[in-house]
Amino acid sequence: MEPALDFPKVKAIVESYPEKVDSLIDSYGDKKEQLISLLQDIQAEFNYLPRDVLVRVSQKLDIPLGQVFSVATFFRAFSLKPRGRHLVTVCLGTACHVRGGQRLVDKMERDYGIKPGETTEDMRFTLETVNCLGCCALGPVAVVDGKYESRMNHDKLDRVLRGYK
C-alpha cells in the first residue's frame, strides 16, 4: 500500500513522464512478460495509470495498445483514473461481510457520495473494496493509506476519516 500522496506533486511527475516512464520500462529490460509488474510500478509511481503512459509502454515494449489496455482493465489492482489523496479500502471478504463490512461502503456513499472505484470531487478520498485482507479476526476491516483499522463501525469510521484531510 502506498503512502499518502501529495497530489500536485503527482501531477508534476505525470507531466515529466517520458524520462520517468522510460526508466521504469528500462528497469525490466525488453521483457514483455513483465507487463503486469511494470504497470504495478507505474501505478505506484503515478497513483494511477495515465493514458499517455500506457501509450508509451505500448510503443517501447512493442505490445499493441489494446493488449496493454486489456491487462490494465482486467486486474482490479489497476486504476485508469487519478485517485484521491487518501485511499480508503474496505474489506468485503466473507468474514468482514458477515460482520457488516458492506455497511461501511454504504456509509461512504451516503457521506461522501462515492461508490467503490470512485473519488470525491475534492480528491480527498478514493474508495475501493478488496476481497480479503486476511485480518479476518479483526473484521470489519478498513485500510486508510496503508494503515489497518480493525473492528470498524459507523462511529469509528467517522473518527478515523477525520484525521485525513
Next chain:
Amino acid sequence: MTEQVRKLVEKRLGSAAELKNLRHSILSKRDPNRTCISVCAGTGCRASGAEAVVDAFLDEIEKQELQISVELKETGCHGFCERGPVVVIRPKRIFYQQVKPEDIPEIISETVLKGKIIDRLLYVDPATGEKITYEPDVPFYKRQTRTIFGANGEIDPTNIEDYIAVGGYSALSKALFQMSPEEIIEEVKKSGLRGRGGGGFPTGRKWQSCRDAEGDVKYVICNADEGDPGAYQDRSLLEGNPHSVVEGMIIGAYVIGSNKGYIYVRNEYPLAVSHARIAIEQAMDYGLLGENILGSGLDFTVTINKGGGAFVCGESSALMASLEGKIGEPRAKYIHMSEKGLWDSPSLLNNVKTWANVPVIINKGAEWYSKIGTAGSKGTMIFSLVGKINNTGLVEVPMGITLREMIYDIGGGIPDGKKFKAVQTGGPSGGCIPEQHLDTPVDFDELTKLGSMMGSGGMIVMDEDTCMVDVARYFIEFLKGESCGKCTPCREGLNRMSEILNRITQGKGKKEDLDTLEDLAGVLSGGALCALGQTAANPVLSTLKYFRDEYIAHIDKKKCPAGVCRELVQYSIDPEKCEGCLRCLRACPTSAISGEKREPHTINQSLCIKCGACYDVCKFKAVIRQ
C-alpha cells in the same frame, strides 16, 4: 575482493557438511535458557498495534540495559489473531495477550527480571473462567498439531539463521545427497500428500507427470494467490516461515529438473511479499539458491511476481497466463499444466502449504507423515477459523478432526451466546454446512460429500444473525465480479443467478425462482471452462439444500428471518430498554429518530434508510432489528 564480496563468499555453503557445521555453530552460540521475548508481528497483530509493542520493548530493553540477557524477536503469525498483539516469553513460554505499549515496562521489570506473572495480561478460558499462564495450555493451541505452522512463533522470518537453527534446509540437503528424484517422488506418493490449494490432487502423481514430461526447460511455481475470502493461512506461512516454502520449491526443482521458479503472490499481501523477497535474497547469499546449490550441481533461482488482484488467477492456467504478462484467463486443461504450462513448458505448480509440507515429509519420512490424518487425506491442514466465533485465528489440525471439535473445542464456540447456524468452507466454491453435520470428520472427501469442499482451508462460522440467502447472494456477487468472462455459462449464468438472488433478498422473489436457480447451477457445473465456474453454484446449492426455509420466508412472507436483508427489515426502539441517551438520535444520518433526553426515542419509518447506525451505537440493546 571487496569487503562485500568476501563476506558473501564466506557465507556461501558449498556442501551438506558446511550446512551442518553452520547449524552447529549457530546453536553453540545460542543459550537455550536465555530469555527470548517473541512478539507476533503478522499482519493481524500489526493491525492491533504490534509494531508499537515492539518499539516499546526495544526502548525498555535499552533503558534497563538488558540487550545481552534478553533477546527480542519479531516473529510471524502465531495464529491466535483474536487476542493480538500476542507476546510469548521463552523459555517458559509465558503467554500474554492483547498487550499494549504501556504494559511493557511492567513486563520487563516484573516478568523478565523477577519472574512474576502479570495477571491481567493472561488469557482467560471463557469456558472455565480459569486464567492460563503458559502458551501450550491455552485450549486454542492445545488441540492443534502444528507440524507446518509450529516454527512460526519461534523464528524471525527475516533471519535465515533462525530457520537453519530449527533444522531448516536439512530436508534439502537430504534430498540432494541421499535421495534420487525417483525416490523423492515415491516418498511423496507414499506420504499421501494431496494439493492443499483446494483440489486435493495427489501431489506425488503431479510431480511424477511433470518429471516424465518432455522439455528442456521446466518451471516450479508456488501459488500464493490466496484469493478465497476468509482464508489467510498461505499469507501467514509466507510471512512467518518463507524459507520452508522456498526449501520445498528447491526440492521440487531437483525432482523435475528445473532451474527457474516463481512465487505468484497477491498484491494485497505486502508483508508476505517483503518477507519472501528477503528469504530469497538470503538463500542466494548462503548458496541455497543460485548456482550449484550446496555443491550439488543444481542451479535454481526464484522470482516473485505480484498478482493484479484477480481471484481467477488462483486457477493454475490463469495464473500462468498472468505470469506471462497476459490477462488471467484460464484455458481448457485437456493437457495438464505439468506437461504444458508456463510458456508451454512443463510446470510444477503447488500451493504454499503443499510446498511447506515437502521438507517435513522428506525429514520425517512418509511413514510418519501418513500416520496423521484419515484414509484418503493425510497430514495436517491449516484452517482459518473466522466469522462469528470466539477464538478467531489460524489452526493446524490433523485431517479427520470433526467440525464440532474445531468450532467448539478450539474455536471456543459462538460469541454473545448466539446460536450456531452454519459453517462455510472452501471459499466461494464451497458450501454451507449446517448443525446436523457438525460431527463430520473434516477431510477432502467428506466435505465434498456434503456439497462443500476443502478449498484453501477457509472456515467461516455463521450464527443465527447470518442470512443464508444473503450469503449465497454474496458469493454469487463475488464470483460474478471475478468471472473472467471468457466462457458463456460462467459469465451469463452468474449474472442471471445474481439477478434472481438480489430479487429474493429485496422481497421480490417468485416461487419458480428456486427451480431456475437449480437449473442454472446444472448449466454452470456442466458447461463452465474452469473450476471457478464449475463450482460457482455450490454456495447456492448447499444453502438451498440445507436452508430452503429461509429462501421460502423471503419469497412467501417477504421476511428475512435473520434480519439482514435491508429491504425486508425494520428497525424500531424498545421503549422498555431505551434510556433516552440521545446516542442513536445523533448517529442517525436522516434524522429519523426523535425523542427527548431520558425519554424513550422513536423511529420515523418513512425517513429510516435502514443503515443500522442506531443499532451499532445503542449501549442498551434497545434497537430492535426484525
